[in-house]
Amino acid sequence: MPQAKLLIIDDEPVYAGILQRSLERHALTVSVCTDPDEAVASATAVQPDYIVLDLRLESVSGLTLIEPLIAAQPAVKILVLTGYSSLATAVQAIKLGAVDYLPKPAEVSDILRALGLSGDEAGEAPPIADKPVSLKRLEWEQIQRVLAENDGNITRAAEQLGMYRRTLQRKLQKKPQKL
DSSP, rough: OOOEEEEEOOOOOHHHHHHHHHHHTTTTEEEEEEGGGGGHHHHHHHSSSEEEESEEEEEETTTHHHHHHHSSSTEEEEEEESSOOOHHHHHHHHTOOOOOEESSOOHHHHHHHHTSSSSTTTTTOOOSSSSSSOOOHHHHHHHHHHHHHHHTOOHOOOOOHHHHHHHHHHHSSSOOOOO
16 A cells, blocks of 8 residues: 655745654655745645645745645645634635644644544544633734735735734734634
């Protein structure tokens, strides 16, 4: 039985290399692409069964790559992995065709489960949190949703949110609040 092929598309070569080595221990043939401009060409060349796609690739959103990647390899299962997770980007990723969405840092077992490679039930519901989401986290998710609706245009997003552009820029420079 041939090994399943997986392509990692992430602009952080160190993280991609660590993830590659970890996934290769689970009998996968893993390739890495660190250039978002070559992502679709890499997917065509490698013909992966699975893709782990970073949401933020240099100045490009990984969301813009989901549809071209599926067009290049129709049977591929795409998992979006990000350090900038928000409800808005998760919903958008799933709408565009990703099978799952995980915040970084994600355990290899979570990645394998999300792709249906762990032997566990694929698509198993994550555990329900013990406490509600903080107000700061809700603010972060609202900002991300409005920013996505405005195609990343900070000026328009700030106008819609009723804040100064510079204030929005400062909020975006901070790390997202943990769930």
